[in-house]
Amino acid sequence: MGKSFYSGGGKRGIARRLAWDKPSLTILTSPSQKQTDRCHPTKTRPLSVRECARIQTFPDEWKFPTNQPITQKYKQIGNALPVIFAMKVGKAIIKQYFR
Numbered sequence: 001m002g003k004s005f006y007s008g009g010g011k012r013g014i015a016r017r018l019a020w021d022k023p024s025l026t027i028l029t030s031p032s033q034k035q036t037d038r039c040h041p042t043k044t045r046p047l048s049v050r051e052c053a054r055i056q057t058f059p060d061e062w063k064f065p066t067n068q069p070i071t072q073k074y075k076q077i078g079n080a081l082p083v084i085f086a087m088k089v090g091k092a093i094i095k096q097y098f099r
Contacts, residue, residue: 017041024055029078030071049073057084 016025017039025038038047047055049070053062056077064073 018047027052027055027078029075049077052077056080057082059083 016037018024018041020041027038038052039045040047040051049064050060052074053064054060058077058080064076068076
């Protein structure tokens with residue numbers, strides 16, 4: 001997490017520790033930069049790809065391509081709508097227009 005853990009905020013950014021019992025901050029496409037660090041609730045480290053995917057409600061069985069760079073995996077997760085949200089919107093559209 002480098003210098004972001006000790007920086008004071010403002011334009012420089014700050015490591016933002018997530019809480020177990022509160023909603024997550026927005027999952028970003030580049031979560032490990034000084035301005036955007038998301039810190040594990042109890043460990044002083046950034047969130048893993050799998051942890052970010054879980055916050056975005058990707059199923060645990062979802063497999064990211066093994067040949068894909070980790071930066072692309074974070075980008076895919078950060079650009080995604082939460083899976084459960086997308087599913088509920090899709091079902092609402094189907095219910096409304098395809099009765």
